[in-house]
Amino acid sequence: MLKIFAATTKELLLLRRDRTGLLVLFLMPAILVVLITLVQENVMELTGQKKTQVLFLDLDQGDLGKSLQKQLATTTLDLVLWDEGQKDIADIQAAVTGGGYQVGVVIPKGASARFTEETARLFQQGNGKGKPREMTATSVQLFVDPGIMAGLRSGVTAQLQMALTTIGLEAKLAQLGGVLAQTMARAGAEPEQSPLAGEKLPALFRQPLLDLQEHQGDSGAIGASQYKPVQQNVPAWALFGMFFTAIPIAGSILQERNSGIWIRLTALPVSPLVLFTGKAVAYMGVCLCQFLLIALIGAFLFPSLGLPPFTVSMHPMAILLTVVLSSLAACGYGIFLGLACNSYEQASTLGSTSVVAAAAIGGVMVPVYAMPQVMQRLSVISPLNWGLTAFQDLLLRGYSLSAILDDLGRLLLFFAVTVLLSWKLAGIRK
Amino acid sequence: MGQTAFMKPGNPYLPEPGPDCVVSARSLVKHYKNNDRPALNDFTLDVQQGEFFGLLGPNGAGKTTAISILTGLFPADSGSVRIRGMSFQEKEHEIKRILGLVPQDIGLYDTLTARENLNFFGKLCGISGRKLGERIQQGLEFARLTEHARHPVATFSTGMKRRLNLAVGLLNEPQLLVLDEPCVGIDAQSRHLIHEQLKEINRQGTTILYTTHYIEEAQELCSRIGIIDNGRLVEQGSPVALLQQSGRGNLEELFLHLTGKELRDT
Numbered sequence: 001m002l003k004i005f006a007a008t009t010k011e012l013l014l015l016r017r018d019r020t021g022l023l024v025l026f027l028m029p030a031i032l033v034v035l036i037t038l039v040q041e042n043v044m045e046l047t048g049q050k051k052t053q054v055l056f057l058d059l060d061q062g063d064l065g066k067s068l069q070k071q072l073a074t075t076t077l078d079l080v081l082w083d084e085g086q087k088d089i090a091d092i093q094a095a096v097t098g099g100g101y102q103v104g105v106v107i108p109k110g111a112s113a114r115f116t117e118e119t120a121r122l123f124q125q126g127n128g129k130g131k132p133r134e135m136t137a138t139s140v141q142l143f144v145d146p147g148i149m150a151g152l153r154s155g156v157t158a159q160l161q162m163a164l165t166t167i168g169l170e171a172k173l174a175q176l177g178g179v180l181a182q183t184m185a186r187a188g189a190e191p192e193q194s195p196l197a198g199e200k201l202p203a204l205f206r207q208p209l210l211d212l213q214e215h216q217g218d219s220g221a222i223g224a225s226q227y228k229p230v231q232q233n234v235p236a237w238a239l240f241g242m243f244f245t246a247i248p249i250a251g252s253i254l255q256e257r258n259s260g261i262w263i264r265l266t267a268l269p270v271s272p273l274v275l276f277t278g279k280a281v282a283y284m285g286v287c288l289c290q291f292l293l294i295a296l297i298g299a300f301l302f303p304s305l306g307l308p309p310f311t312v313s314m315h316p317m318a319i320l321l322t323v324v325l326s327s328l329a330a331c332g333y334g335i336f337l338g339l340a341c342n343s344y345e346q347a348s349t350l351g352s353t354s355v356v357a358a359a360a361i362g363g364v365m366v367p368v369y370a371m372p373q374v375m376q377r378l379s380v381i382s383p384l385n386w387g388l389t390a391f392q393d394l395l396l397r398g399y400s401l402s403a404i405l406d407d408l409g410r411l412l413l414f415f416a417v418t419v420l421l422s423w424k425l426a427g428i429r430k
Numbered sequence: 431m432g433q434t435a436f437m438k439p440g441n442p443y444l445p446e447p448g449p450d451c452v453v454s455a456r457s458l459v460k461h462y463k464n465n466d467r468p469a470l471n472d473f474t475l476d477v478q479q480g481e482f483f484g485l486l487g488p489n490g491a492g493k494t495t496a497i498s499i500l501t502g503l504f505p506a507d508s509g510s511v512r513i514r515g516m517s518f519q520e521k522e523h524e525i526k527r528i529l530g531l532v533p534q535d536i537g538l539y540d541t542l543t544a545r546e547n548l549n550f551f552g553k554l555c556g557i558s559g560r561k562l563g564e565r566i567q568q569g570l571e572f573a574r575l576t577e578h579a580r581h582p583v584a585t586f587s588t589g590m591k592r593r594l595n596l597a598v599g600l601l602n603e604p605q606l607l608v609l610d611e612p613c614v615g616i617d618a619q620s621r622h623l624i625h626e627q628l629k630e631i632n633r634q635g636t637t638i639l640y641t642t643h644y645i646e647e648a649q650e651l652c653s654r655i656g657i658i659d660n661g662r663l664v665e666q667g668s669p670v671a672l673l674q675q676s677g678r679g680n681l682e683e684l685f686l687h688l689t690g691k692e693l694r695d696t
Contacts, residue, residue, distance in 0.1 A: 006553035010542070017541035017582070260537030264598070267501050267531035269523050270554045 003270050007278020014252065015282065021248055025286060026293055029241025033233055033294050036365075037307055040229040052156060055104035055143075057082045057092050062112025064167070068105075068140070071163035077103075077156065089141070096143040103156050104143035114138045119171045123179045140164060173205050234298040234310040235391035236364040239384050241294065242287040242327055243355045246334030249283050250347035253338025272426040276419055280331040287327030315394050318401040322394065325411040326387035332418030333383070339425035358382040363389075386410045451515075452606050452637040453477035453500055458509035460495055460661070469495040470506065471661035477606075477639055477654075482632045484652030485641040488689050492661040493641040494534065494610055500639065501531050501608050513606065527556070530604030534611045536591045537598065540584040544575050544594050547583060548601065555602040569597035572627060589620030596624060600631070607631065608639045613647065625651060645681045655681075659689040 015022055054072075056079040058065035072079055080101070082092065092104040115138040122135065142160060144153055184190075256262045265275060298310025312319055334351070341347040359365060361375055362382030371379065379385045390404040390411075453475065460470040470492050477483045487493045499506045502518040502525060511518060513525045538547050548566040557565055570576045573593035575586075583591060596612055609628075613621045628651060632638050642648050648655050649669045656666035665672065665688055669681060678684040 002558055003554055003556075006550055010539070010546075010550045013546060014539060014541055260533035260535030260595070261539065262537075263498075263503060263533040263535070264531060264537035264551070265554070266503050267526060267529060267533075268551070268554045269526035269556060 003274045004277050004281070007275050008281045011252070011279050011282030012285070015286065018248075022286075025241070025245060025248065026290060028244065029237050029290060029294055030297055032240065033237035033297060034301070034305070036237060037229050037233040037298075037302065038305065040233060052076060052103065052152065053078045053080050053101060054156065055080050055082060055092050055095055055101045057087055057089070057104070058107045059088070059109045060107045060111040062107075064112040064115050064138070064140075065107040067167045067170075068107065068163055071166055072159070075159045075163070077159055079105075093143055096145050102145040102148045102152065105160065106141040106143070108139065108141060111138050111140065115171070119175050122172060122175055169205070230298055230302055230308050230310050231395045232367070232392065234294055235291075235395065236359075236388055238291045238294040238323075239326055239387045239391070240355070240359050240364050241290045242323075242387075243330045243333065243358065243384060244352070245283050245286055245290075245327075246330050246337055246355060247348050247351040249279055249331060249334025250337035250341060250351055251344050252279065253335065254341065254344050254347055257338070258343075272423055273419070276335050276422060279335060280328060280415075280419075283331045283334065284324065284327040287330060288323060291323045312395065314398060315400055318394055318404065319391070321401070321408060322387060322390045322404065322411075325408050325415070326383075326390075328415040329383045329387070329411040329418075332415035332422075335422045336418040336425075339422045355384075358384045361385070362387075383411060383414050386414075448478075450479040451476050452479050452481075452513065453483075453639060454510075454512040454515075455496075455500060456510045458496070458499055458506040458511070460492075460499065460506050468661050470499070470509075473509070473658070473661060473663055475500075475656060475663055475666075477637060479637055480632070480635055482628075482638045482651055482653045483640065484648035484655045485639065485658055486643065486645065486648050486655055486685065487641075487658035488643065491658045491689070493643075493658055495661075496658065497608050497610055497639065497641055501529060502526065527602065528605040530599040530602060530607040532596050532599035532607070532609040532612050534614065536595050538583045538591060538594060541582055543580050543582055544570060544573070544586075545579040547594065548598060551598045552601045557601065565601050565603075569594075569601060572600065573597040574623065589616040592616050592620060593624065596627070604636065606637045606639065610641050611643070612640075613642070613644070621647075645685055649681050657685060657688050664688050 054077045056065075056069070058069075058081075069079060069081075089106055092106055095101050096104045114136070118135055118138060140160075142157070144156075256265065265272075295310060295312070300309070303309045337347045337351050341350060359382075361371075361379050362368075362384030363371075363379055364384055368376055368379045368385065386407040390407040393399040393404050393407075454477075455473060455475045458470045458473040459468055461468050473492065473496055475496075485493050485496060498504055500511055500513075502511075502522055505518070514528065516525050518525060539550070542550070545566060548569045549562070552562045552565055552569075567576075570579050573590070573596065575590060575594055575597075578586065578590065583594065586594070592612060592615075596609070599607060599609070613624055616624075625647070628638060628640075640648070640652065652669065654666065654668050655672060656663050658664065665676075665684075667675065672684060673679075673681065676684045676687070678687060
């Protein structure tokens with residue numbers, strides 16, 4: 001124990017003296033988590049998880065535009081109304097093509113009159129004989145930024161199409177109600193005797209008979225919160241920062257190996273495992289501080305940047321255990337890099353590349369479900385994925401410790417394997 | 431040359447090391463990857479209790495490889511090493527407890543102070559409490575660095591670093607002190623101090639195995655000298671005996687006679 005304590009104290013002293021290195025270790029993930037979360041808030045907006053602004057120009061100023069506005073009020077589209085006296089189609093086209101807005105909707109002049117006329121003519125045809133007459137659809141013009149994401153484009157189009165279909169259906173039903181009332185009157189029946197409720201028909205048809213009930217992924221989880229970039233990004237980028245400590249750990253080992261220190265240590269009555277443990281304990285402290293800093297940024301700085309705060313409402317001990325085991329996995333990897341590489345240049349290049357790759361396939365940068373099938377299968381080999389899945393299970397899905405034991409086991413196993421391999425390499429490196 | 435006859439490579443009549451034998455190496459062979467020439471080739475050596483043995487050789491002769499194997503840093507491809515009768519395979523930990531190594535490259539943490547370095551390495555030697563405090567103080571006095579105890583090693587001159595490097599090697603009061611070129615790149619004053627201290631340590635009973643390519647240094651310090659070349663011990667004996675037996679005027683002449691005048695750039 002004395003030797004482990006000595007090794008840990010020495011590492012902490014070395015870290016304290018390398019203030020620039022320490023600053024980078026804390027600043028890098030802190031800056032990343034703020035930037036990426038801010039950017040992802042915007043991506044969520046673009047992918048429809050938040051309201052999307054849609055330019056709306058009503059050149060007709062009739063009932064059709066009003067109905068459409070009313071229908072769209074309940075969707076995720078945020079209408080920006082342009083004054084028809086000052087703007088025209090060319091302006092809306094320019095605004096969308098220029099990237100200022102992604103979507104623009106124009107109700108052409110005379111659209112309401114054409115729509116009313118066509119609806120009125122719907123049932124004025126040859127007493128059931130011959131083919132139904134061809135109807136002329138009234139067009140509402142849609143302008144879409146060519147650079148718009150496909151998901152957003154179909155989302156916006158679907159909502160507009162749904163609104164137009166509803167308006168059309170309501171108009172048809174109103175017309176049908178009128179025709180029915182006239183038919184009943186011609187037959188001498190009282191309107192109350194009609195099996196269909198006349199002018200109340202559209203309201204009747206709006207009553208839902210089928211419903212789509214949305215649930216969170218797991219019904220057994222208590223306290224599950226809606227998917228938010230903050231709850232995803234804070235642990236994700238904290239993990240990224242933790243695994244980046246692998247590079248300074250490798251650097252410290254290579255500094256020892258490339259000086260007389262390693263020879264001296266090898267000649268002393270002390271196992272390399274003791275020295276590795278000292279490093280792991282010291283850098284685990286660094287990783288814990290990193291996570292704490294990023295969590296504090298999430299909790300207190302994010303709200304002032306217009307982002308929702310990071311919250312840890314449940315299972316704090318399970319979260320702490322996840323942080324500890326993720327840190328150990330990162331330290332193990334750093335120790336392995338320090339023994340496997342021959343120079344700091346090698347270790348920093350291999351270390352940064354492998355950590356970025358592990359972060360990318362592990363779901364830190366893009367959620368795993370959004371990846372191609374091959375990458376989704378690959379993601380299970382990334383230690384960052386194990387840590388991130390554990391954090392998501394705790395913070396987003398509301399699971400308890402028992403549900404994340406498999407991921408924690410993988411992180412512990414990774415630490416054990418990397419340290420044992422390093423021990424083996426230390427023997428070879430003698 | 432009588433003293434060295436039984437040590438000649440290939441001699442099948444090597445005696446068993448006696449009870450006073452601290453270092454006993456038999457027929458060591460070591461090859462490095464990507465090098466056809468062996469670094470050590472049938473290297474055999476005995477160092478007795480209380481000896482100050484100097485291993486002299488040109489660059490690439492195998493000095494550092496020899497002491498690396500003798501201190502258990504890595505094993506030989508073949509041959510055997512015993513330190514006080516113990517082998518590294520069986521009693522590595524026990525051997526390391528009685529061994530002090532001063533590596534050629536400075537084995538100190540630059541950003542730690544002299545005291546912090548001594549404290550760390552002392553604890554790794556298993557020393558603790560009051561004894562550790564005493565050993566650190568003795569180490570600082572030995573290295574004449576008491577006034578610089580709280581200064582980072584990075585601020586030290588090469589001579590100061592070399593002295594501290596030596597002091598760290600003495601922390602566990604070793605029975606066998608192995609020094610690999612401990613005076614490289616330092617001024618005459620520091621070299622003189624180190625020489626005097628090594629003589630004193632040796633007088634107190636510590637066996638010393640010392641590698642150098644400074645012939646005068648070996649002549650001044652060592653009770654016995656071995657000349658290594660191409661991985662073999664080509665000659666050994668006391669400086670006086672070697673000169674008498676070889677008929678050469680000085681050790682440098684003998685050294686060049688044995689190892690040749692060709693440059694060793696490997």
